[in-house]
Amino acid sequence: MITPFLEFLQFEKRASAHTIKSYQTDLEQFQKYLLFQYECNEPETAKAPMLRSWVVSMMEEGLNPSSINRKIAALRTFYGYLRKKKHIDSDPTKILSALKTRKKLPAFVEEKSMELLFEEGVFSEDFSGLRDRVIMELLYGSGIRLSELVELELKDLNLPARTIRVFGKRAKERIVPVSTSLAQLLHKYTEQRAPEEDTDVLLLTDSNKAIYPVFVQRKVKQYLSAVTTLSQKSPHVLRHTYATHLLNRGADLNAIKELLGHANLAATQIYTHNSIEKLKKTHQQAHPKA
Structure with a gap:
């Protein structure tokens, strides 16, 4: 029943390819465990104690609690689907509880470091350098996700209006504003971009093929390594940086929620912790009785 479930996620829930792949990996691992431990090859027949x-x-293997919680969530969604389709009578995941995890504050790059990144001489003057700068400025200047960046097409740009159209989780569409300088950079890039008959994807590799996640991750790590000592140097760190800098400069939390494409405010509120920590630091440094 795993394959029909994955098809349900793809065609009915319109889940992203990354989400579907994660569910597939988790459920296949569970299926292998059932076969090895209980000689059971059909997850729909598994009992609660097996889960x-x-x-x-x-x-016992020492897997990270957050990773285990993700797998528990995959099981809940899978058995919820089976129950909905009347393949099972009761949900065996009801006995499972999420593990306690330590909440980590989202890592972000300081404003001065981001200013250094976009100084002259960091990016080469050829097309590759221009494309790399577009990648970095889009991630930092719009806060879009890696998957959203990779899927951007030429038609998603509205440069006169200084906006881009983004398709987020569950193919939810949102319009994200960009700065005048980023709109100008995108215009310059699109003028130099080689016309390709087989793709309308905005960003291309040096061989004029559509960019892919690992390509972007390598570029982000390369450029962030020049300006920050953060252990995490990923596209998502730039998304955190975008949100944190907006909040630090007085942006409304609800507005940031819409810009990021979060489904609810709770997901956005984590960025307030960074601002509170900054305020505490300022208080300790400046107040006579701190």
């Missing part, structure tokens, strides 16, 4: 046993085995 608990899998969770315990992952804990």
Whole structure:
């Protein structure tokens, strides 16, 4: 029943390819565990103790609690689907509880470091350098996700209006504003971009093929390594940086939520913790009785 479930996610829930792949990986791991431990090859026939046993085995292996929670969430969605389709009578995931995890503040790059990144001489003067700058400025200047960046097409640009159209999770569309300088940079890039008959994707590799996630991750790590000592140097760090800098400069939390494409405010509120920590630091440094 795993394949029909994945098709349900793709065609009915319109989940992203990354989400579907994660569910597939988790469920296939669970299926292998059932076969090895219980000689059971059909997850829909698994009983609640079998699910608990899998969770315990992952804990004993020392798997990160957040990773285990993700797998528990995958099981809940899968068995919820089976129940909805009347393939099972009861949900065996009801006995499972999420593990406690330490909440980490989102890592972000300081404003001065981002200013250094976009100084003259950092990016080469050829097309590759121009494309790399567009990648970095789009991630930092619009806060879009890696998957959203990779899927951007030429038709998603509205440079006169200084906006880009983005398709987020579950193919939800949103319009994101960009600065005048970024709009000008995008205009310059599109003029130099080689016309390709087989793709309308905005960003291309040096061989004029559509960019892909690992390509972007390598570029981000390369350029961030020049301006920050953060251990995390990923596209998502630039998304965190975008949100944190907006909040630090007085942007409304609800507006940031819409810009990021979050489904609810709770997901956005994590950025307030960074601002509170900054305020505490300022208080300790400046107040006579701190």
